[in-house]
Structure formats: C-alpha cells, structure tokens
Amino acid sequence: MIKGLNYRFFILLSTVLACTILAFFVGFIKNETIVYTHSFYAPILLAGVWYRKKAIYIALFLSIIYILVTYPLAHLSIDVFARSAIFVAVAYVIGLVSEERAKGEEKLKETKDYLDNIITSSVDAIAVVDMDGIVRSWNKAAEDYMGYTEAEVIGTSNKKFFADPEEGEKIMRIVQRDGGLKNYRTTVLNKDKKPVHTSMSAALLRDKNGVPIGTVRMSRDITKEVELEEKIKEERDNLNLILESMDDGVYIVSKDYKVEFMNKVLIDTLGYHVGDICYKVFHNRDDSCPLCKNAEVMKGKTVRWEWDSRRNNKTYDLFETPLKDIKGTMSKLTIFRDISERKRMENELRDAEERYRVIFEHALTALCVIEHGEVVSLANKEFETLSGYSREEIEGKKWIDFIADEDMDRVQNYCEERRKGEAPACCEFKFVSSNGEIKQVNAWIEPIPGANRCIASLLDITELKRKEDELRETCEKLTELDKMKREFLNVAYHEMRSPLAPIVGYASMLERCELSGKGKKYLYIIEQSARELEKMINRMLELARIDSKKIELSLEGVYIPEVVAEVVKGIEPETKEKKQVISTVVPGVKIQADKQKVGAIFYNLISNAIKYTEEGGKIDIMVVDREREGDIRVCIADTGIGIPEEHLPKIFERFYMVDTSLTRKSGSLGLGLSIVKEYVKLHGGKVWATSEFGKGSKFFFIMPKRQ
Ligand code: ADP
DSSP states (O other): OHHHHHHHHHHHHHHHHHHHHHHHIIIIISOOSSOOOGGGHHHHHHHHHHHGGGHHHHHHHHHHHHHHHHTTTTOOOHHHHHHHHHHHHHHHHHHHHHHHHHHHHHHHHHHHHHHHHHHHHOSSEEEEEETTSBEEEEOHHHHHHHOOOHHHHTTSBGGGGBSSTTHHHHHHHHHHHHSEEEEEEEEEEOTTOOEEEEEEEEEEEEOTTSOEEEEEEEEEEOHHHHHHHHHHHHHHHHHHHHHHHOSSEEEEEETTOBEEEEOHHHHHHHOOOTTSBHHHHHHOOSSOOTTOOHHHHHTTOOEEEEEEETTTTEEEEEEEEEEEOTTOOEEEEEEEEEOHHHHHHHHHHHHHHHHHHHHHHHOSSEEEEEETTTEEEEEOHHHHHHHOOOHHHHTTOBGGGGBOHHHHHHHHHHHHHHHTTOSOSEEEEEEEOTTSOEEEEEEEEEEOTTSSEEEEEEEEOHHHHHHHHHHHHHHHHHHHHHHHHHHHHHHHHHHHHHHHHHHHHHHHHHHTSOOOHHHHHHHHHHHHHHHHHHHHHHHHHHHHHHHTTOOOOOEEEEEHHHHHHHHHHHHHHHHHHTTOEEEEEOOOOEEEEEHHHHHHHHHHHHHHHHHTSOTTOEEEEEEEEETTTTEEEEEEEEOSOOOOGGGGGGTTSTTOOOOOHHHHHHTOOSOHHHHHHHHHHHTTOEEEEEEETTTEEEEEEEEESOO
C-alpha cells in the first residue's frame, strides 16, 4: 500500500515538476507569450483520481506557477485568473467524483467482506458450482461436514458429492428452470463415502449481462432431523398400526368439530369422513349433539361415558381425552367400543340372578351357601323352617353346628371329598334344629365352580324315613308271606299231582275192561281231563322251580331240525283235526342248549299257533342260522286270530290271557308264554311277538348257538 502511495506520489510529483518546468521553460527561456496550460490537467487529473479533493492543492500550486510565469510577460489578465479558477474547479470536480467512487468502492468492499465473512462463518455449507458442474467456491462448513478441503475440491466436478451421480445435473436443471431451489432434500457422500442427508437451497448466478454462470448452493446436514423424522414416522406408523388394528373405533376431532382422524374400524362402519364435521356425518345433525363432550374435553378433562344410540339400538362405551399436537393445538381423541352385547349379557345376568334368587328363596327344599366349608353365608326360607333359626341367626353360623355329633366327622369327610369331586352328590345325616330336635335329612352338596364355596340342598326325610321303615317292615312281612305261599303252592301242586297219577293209571286200566259205549266215553273224558290237569300242574310246578331258581340247564348239542320234527309229529293229531297246514324251513343247525327246554319252547309256540288259528289255517316255522351273530333266529307265524296291539306287551306275563272265545274254549291258564320267556332267557336269548289283529301272529326268538 505504502509502496503504491509512493509510486503514485512520485508520478504525480514528476508530472507537476514537468508542468512547472515546461511553464518556466516556455515563459522565461523561450519567452513565449502564451503558456500552454493543457498539460496542467494531467497532474490535476491524476491527483483527483488518486488523492481526490487534495487535487485542489495541486491545481492551486499549478495556478500560482501559471500566474508567476505569465506575470513577467505582462500578460496578466482576467483570462489567466479564469484559467486558474478552471484548474481549481476541475480539480475539485475530479476530486469530488473520485471521492464518491472511492466511497462506493469502500462500501462494496465492506459488503464483499461482510458476505465473505458470512460465507466463511456460515454453519451451512456453501458451494459455487459453475455451469459445467465444476466447484468454484467451498466454504469452511462445507469442509467440515463433507471432509474435503477447499483445495481438494475447487476445480473438480460436483458429481462425486452425490449418492446419485445424476443429482448434480438434476439440481442444475431445476435451478435453471425455476431460478432457484429451496429445502431440496438429497443425500451427499462425504470424503469417507458415508451418506449425509442434506437440505439444499440453491440460486442461479448470473453475470452482469444476465447470462447464467453457475449456481450457489447452500446445504445443511439434516441427518439428525431425518433420523428423528424416521423415528417419528416409525412411531406414528406403529401408533397408526395400533389404532388401525384396534377393534374399538377411534377418531380425533378438532375444537371446531372437524374430523382429523378415523381408524379403519370406523371408516369401515361410517365411511371415510376425515375433514368433515363430526355431528353432520356421524349424527346427521346441523349443530353439535347435546351430549357431546367436546367442550369439556377441550378444557383438558378426560371423560368416560356410555351412549345409547337410538338410531341403531346400540350402547357404546366412550373414552374421550384431550390431545395436543406439537404446535399446542388441542383436539379430542375418542375411543369407543360397542358394548351392546356386554350390556345384553349383563342384563341377562341380572335377570338370571333375580330368577335364581327367587328360585333359591322359594325352593321347597332347604338351601344354604357354605363358605370355605365352614360358615353359612346365605339361607332360604325353607332352611329357616328346617332349622328353626331366623335368617340373621343362620347367616354367619358354622355349618357343623347343624350336624349331630355322631355324623359330624362323616359329613365333614364327605364335604371334603365332594369338593374334590370324589363323593356322590347325596349324603344323609342327622340335622340339629334350634330346639335340639334331630331331623333326618338328605343333603345334596354341590361345589360352586371357581369359588371356595358350595351350595347345600337339604330335604327333611324324617317322615319319609319313618314311612320307609314301615314299608320295609310290611315288605319283609309280605316277602315272608310270599315265600310261605310259594312253599305252600309247591307242596299243594305236588299234593294235587299225587292223586292224579292213580286216576290216570286206573283210567288206562279201565280202558282194557269191557265197558259199555257210554262207559267208554266217560272214561275217555276222565282220562283227557286228568291229563289236562296234569299238564297245568306241571307248568305251575315248572314256574315255581324257575322262581325258586332251582332250575338248571343241562347243556348238550341240540340238532334243531330233529327237535322241530319231534314237536310237529307229537302235535300232528291236532293239526289234522283242525285241517291246518304246517310248513317248516329249518337248516341243519346244531346249538348248545338244554334239549328238553328247547323242545318246550317250540312246543308252546307251535301249539299256541295251532290253538289260536281257526280250521284250515296255515303255520310256518322258519329257522335262520345267523353265522355272523352266532345265533339262530326262529319265527313261528300263523294265520290265526291275532293279538290286539294293546295286549302284545303283556302276553309274556304270567297268567296273562287275551279274552277271546278260543282262549275260553281252550281252557288256557296264561302260563305257556311265560315259560317260553324264562327258558329263552336262561339260554341268553330273547323272545318277542308281532301281530295283526284278525290276520295272524308272528312269534320270534333268538338263541345263541353257544352258551
Ligand atoms: P295260554 O296257555 O292261555 O295259551 P299263553 O301264555 O301260551 O297261555 O298265552 C297267553 C295268551 O296269549 C293267550 O291267552 C292268547 O290269548 C295269546 N296267544 C298266545 N299265542 C297266540 C297266538 N299264536 N295267536 C293268538 N293269540 C295268542
């Protein structure tokens, strides 16, 4: 600077000296009358430019020189002074102009320094990139967060700074198109090739003619913000996911009832209404609902209430709470749940409880609830009657106080086992009432699931017991009598059979004697009646044996066709007499059975079929050998009188007879089928009958082939 000053000063001094010498030379040595002053403007001009208004001193000095030179030449005139004044004026003007210019430059420099300072000290990275993408400027902040020094990047392409190599050109295109770029998010790569999230603003640089010469780009490291945003987004996504996946309806409304958020459940039910006014879209109203809690919630209150919607007949549980966003704007968050089903169940439960209370109270048995197997907590009216205590006295009393000492341990053990589910439901014990009276009770003790309590139902069976004892006594007496009767009948049957033997014997002997026609006829009647009587007595004796369990099976291989043939042969005279046809379908099957009893079964059923079938009827005997079942199935069908439906279930009972002319004629006793039933049962089989009244009957029996 000083050097510069000296240089300027030297030149100025030289020009001033040159002008002075020229003036003296022209004026004194050459004795010219006219002094050429044009050259004076050179130092004035230089002084004006360099030293601004100080140029006036140069102008004054040169004016003096001019006057001094022109004075001896006697040319001093107004013109000389005028010229001198012009020197001063020119010097002043030039000085003034250059001073103004200097001021402007200074200001410009100041501004430039200021801008340089800003650029250098800016926390944002500032880079200037020319139109070819070459970096022309790179500030300190850019060095800091990109890791490249100014020297490393100036003059190089900006491509390498972007994660996407096309990004540099893209930014340039946008800036050219729009004249600038604001808060543009991009990812740059630092010197270590690590991605840095950046927010960039850029402006187009133009030269003085307005031609674009590059872009100035300001970038800010927003990695932290981006991470935070991602975190917030993630949290918001999670929150949204929770809200979306909730079964409850969730919505947010603003202070002025605008719907700001609806979750999926709500959108599915009411449609998408974000941005709409809640009372309009949810309640179809022109003003807010009278029950709405918006104002309350906006004051910061959290409310929970139930709302009965008359529109869809449902009840909702609403939880409403204030919600503030980052800016502090208050909204109302509502979570609501359809609790109609729960309400219905609660009501049902209440009804059921009431029903059970009434049943409990008015039950005809004494009921009480026992807590922890010890204390009676609840009792009904009947329990009051049974115990003789008032309800206040009962409730809180120990359960064992109602049990007679002799039964106490047994009942307590029973209760314990009952709780474990190891004892039968019922237990009998002696109950002690308030006046010490002992009552016999039957107790049903039922543990209540999920609670350490049980319910006891007590039935006073004192009277029942007394009657039962009476009945038992009567029964025992009757059994004794029945036994005596059976024994008597057994003896009687035997006694009745004894005189029959000589009657039948002598009758057959008389047959061989010479008798008149009438005598022969009477004898025949005597013999037939005696045999009939013998048959009846035998049957009664057989049943008496069955009853006294004195009967045993004598098992052997019984060839069924043989048994059937024997029975049919023995019965032939009767069939012939009644002109009946017997057909048999009997396979050659052998079973293990008591032959005599199997014969009796066939005999009774076939003789019944003959007996209850009119003349000319048909009897079919069918035996089926059932290999798979391991038994035989026998059917004896006739075309006889049949059995009325109401009698069918009873015909196998002892002495049961259907009153028909044929029964009366046959002199039956109603014992044949009961013997059949007992014999089939003894063999492990079963017998049954079907019949169509007036058309015929079918008797079936099944008998296992092996015993
Ligand atoms: P009963 O000795 O009187 O025949 P049963 O015990 O053999 O005694 O028969 C009982 C009753 O069953 C008979 O009185 C008769 O009315 C009826 N009954 C038995 N078999 C037949 C049949 N095949 N057809 C019609 N009724 C029958």
